[in-house]
Amino acid sequence: MNSRLFTFIGGTNGPWRVRSVTKVIGDGLDPVERLDVVAGHAEPSQGKWLLRGITSNERYVTKAEKQNLVAKQQGLGRAGSTCAALIPIRKNQEWWILSQEERRRVFEESSSHVATGLRYLPAVARRLHHCRDLSASEPFDFLTWFEYAPAAAQAFEQLVAELRVTPEWQYVDREVDIRLERT
């Protein structure tokens, strides 16, 4: 069985060299040299820090949006994608008590989260991991993983900058931005 759970281990091992660990909103994370991404669980002893997330069903995209995303996106692990970013995010209580329709309205009708992401496909590949319901005390709600070629680095900065000024980001109360390169 393919695990839906992934563990990101920050420490001294793994194929990804850490270029930067930037505190964007709220508490940061300790700087580390390398990042390993493993399918399934890992022992807390393995790194300096360890983040877990699980891929899950779509929460906001419509059927038409999903079809557009699937048609344009490419998989992780492309040979040329030597750049990556791990962006852990937590949203505040105000977000989580909104109804589904209210969250959708902020997410897409006000913030164009899907439409923005679509413009950067297939250059930027992405996998979203949910953490919030793994336990009652996770440090983040989401771990977003991006992979792209050096030629798309500027486009990636643009994508991240566009999302950070949306109304949706008003609900983000913790965000760390970890940039990586495969060596």
Add this chain to the structure above:
Amino acid sequence: MNSRLFTFIGGTNGPWRVRSVTKVIGDGLDPVERLDVVAGHAEPSQGKWLLRGITSNERYVTKAEKQNLVAKQQGLGRAGSTCAALIPIRKNQEWWILSQEERRRVFEESSSHVATGLRYLPAVARRLHHCRDLSASEPFDFLTWFEYAPAAAQAFEQLVAELRVTPEWQYVDREVDIRLERT
């Protein structure tokens, strides 16, 4: 901090005497004498079986529906609510690959899940626990917990029967119905 995680321990301890463990769809669960409900984690050694679930944000209800539910519902633990039911449910892959809007359409527009539940408030109190994203290998997707007075027992049977004949239930591939009384 109030834990959102709850563990249901089937064994020989706890305030709830098990009246029946019925296999409704797919594999059942071993019969046990008593059920304990604890906030947070519990050790697997504590009972014959152990089910975990976490309360989470609303997935389908609209703001108006949520307001109606909140206005009519009452809390768990009422003195007169000596009857309870624990109904663990798993939905199939076909359900989980639907988009959000498609799941909502089946859930409410076709199956009137909220409208049906509303008619049985405040007699039947309810807490929904999510399991699907606790790990990649949970035996159920949801654990639904109901409490009601003996006088509402017939109404509760009606509620359960109504939901089981909806289009939504076509996506259920495992369901166990555990009935309990507080002693």
